[in-house]
Amino acid sequence: MNIMTISACTKKLSDSRKVPREALAYVIDSTGAPVCVLLPFSTWAIFFAGIFWEQSEIVDLGYGSAMATYIHAIPYMFYALVALIIVPLFIFGVIPKLGAMKSAYKRVEETGQVYSKESQKWNKNGNEEVDKEAKIVDFLFPILTMIIVQLTVGDMFIAIIAAILAAGIIYIPRKKMRTNQFCDLWVQGFADSVSALVIIVAALWMRQASADINLPDYVISVVEPFVNANIYPLVAFIVVAVLGFITGSNWGIPAVCAPIIIPLGAACGANLLIVIAAIVCGGTFCSHACFYSDATVITSSSCGIENMEHVYSQLPYTMIAAGIASILFLIAGFIF
Numbered sequence: 001m002n003i004m005t006i007s008a009c010t011k012k013l014s015d016s017r018k019v020p021r022e023a024l025a026y027v028i029d030s031t032g033a034p035v036c037v038l039l040p041f042s043t044w045a046i047f048f049a050g051i052f053w054e055q056s057e058i059v060d061l062g063y064g065s066a067m068a069t070y071i072h073a074i075p076y077m078f079y080a081l082v083a084l085i086i087v088p089l090f091i092f093g094v095i096p097k098l099g100a101m102k103s104a105y106k107r108v109e110e111t112g113q114v115y116s117k118e119s120q121k122w123n124k125n126g127n128e129e130v131d132k133e134a135k136i137v138d139f140l141f142p143i144l145t146m147i148i149v150q151l152t153v154g155d156m157f158i159a160i161i162a163a164i165l166a167a168g169i170i171y172i173p174r175k176k177m178r179t180n181q182f183c184d185l186w187v188q189g190f191a192d193s194v195s196a197l198v199i200i201v202a203a204l205w206m207r208q209a210s211a212d213i214n215l216p217d218y219v220i221s222v223v224e225p226f227v228n229a230n231i232y233p234l235v236a237f238i239v240v241a242v243l244g245f246i247t248g249s250n251w252g253i254p255a256v257c258a259p260i261i262i263p264l265g266a267a268c269g270a271n272l273l274i275v276i277a278a279i280v281c282g283g284t285f286c287s288h289a290c291f292y293s294d295a296t297v298i299t300s301s302s303c304g305i306e307n308m309e310h311v312y313s314q315l316p317y318t319m320i321a322a323g324i325a326s327i328l329f330l331i332a333g334f335i336f
Contacts, residue, residue: 001156003032003295005143007302014114020104021115022313023090025303029314030087032295033250033287034080037280040071048280051255057266058276069276076277076332079237079325080284086317098316100309115305122304138176142167217260224264232270233278234329236261240282241322250287250295254279271336278329285325289318 006028014024036044045067052058053066063069089095097105108114115123146163150156164186171177177185227235239261244253258279265275287295291311300310 001146002036003028003298004302007299009139011303018108018112018114020101020108020313021119021303021305022101022104022309025299025305025310026101026314026317027087027091028303029288029295029299029310030083030317032299033284034083037077037080037284038074038084040067040074044280045070047251048254048276048283051258052262052276052279055259055262057262057272061272069273073273073276073280076233076274076336077281077284078277078328078332079281079321082324082328083284083288083318083321086321090317095317095320100312101314101316104309104313116309119305119309122301122306138167138170141170227264227268229269229271230333231330232265232268233274233333234326236265236275237278237282237285237326237329240279241285244283244286245290248286248290248292248294250283250290250293253286254283257282270333274329274332274336281325281329285318285322289315289322 007024010024010028011021014021033044036042037048039045049066049070052069058069061069063072086095090097096102104116107116142163145166146159149162150159153159168182172179172182223235223239240254240257243257244250247253261279262272262275265272287293290296291308296311297307300307303310
């Protein structure tokens with residue numbers, strides 16, 4: 001919902017400033033999961049804190065609660081921190097435009113097109129006129145309805161339906177749009193989401209297949225003989241990141257790996273706070289970089305570009321963040 005809301009709010013503004021959609025998608029994706037893992041009140045933090053607290057080795061650290069332990073691990077979440085730092089450096093040109101992102105900026109400079117020909121099908125209504133009489137309530141009322149319904153019934157699907165109906169209640173009587181136009185847009189919105197849903201469903205199949213063949217257990221058993229306390233956080237980050245990237249499971253893989261990685265880390269004398277951070281960052285990398293993770297697919301769809309264009313344009317920056325994070329995990333393993 002964070003991705004879809006921000007993209008809807010900023011897409012026209014970004015287009016008016018002649019910013020490539022690839023750059024917009026990169027910024028939105030990079031401020032998604034990396035921000036969530038650093039906030040102790042996010043669903044990411046609550047989920048991972050609960051997963052880690054199930055391990056007796058984490059309880060024995062003595063921080064008193066699952067969330068308190070998670071908060072102590074936040075300073076070591078190097079991938080999330082580096083990914084966020086890179087965003088303003090990219091925006092202000094300190095980090096240059098690389099690869100497909102450079103080509104996207106060149107396209108805008110030469111043609112003025114903020115998206116490629118391949119992405120035109122995602123922007124059929126791209127030339128519609130902006131409503132000069134739009135009011136902030138037109139945005140806030142549906143969003144607040146969605147939040148209230150979600151908190152009340154605990155079901156995001158119902159909350160989204162309520163938000164759409166709330167939009168109809170305030171748009172149609174004020175003649176912001178006709179009833180048939182409202183219904184057509186509702187159907188079109190669902191149709192535009194189908195391809196994204198197909199990719200996510202395929203990713204779920206792959207995740208289940210990897211679990212059925214015990215892929216996480218196998219990879220960890222291969223790595224286990226070569227680890228020690230100093231390099232263990234780096235190994236944990238790489239293993240979770242690679243498995244997550246392969247399966248597209250940014251929550252499932254860390255949840256499966258934690259009961260194996262944490263006891264092994266305790267046995268070899270590694271700093272478990274850094275190990276926790278490494279596991280979380282591995283899942284964050286998956287959400288950010290995997291081309292069929294839910295965040296990546298929804299970002300590209302919401303920003304109106306082909307999924308692989310988003311993947312290729314942001315890949316250099318995710319790899320830079322992963323490389324720097326790997327070095328920091330290695331250093332932290334020797335220092336702390």
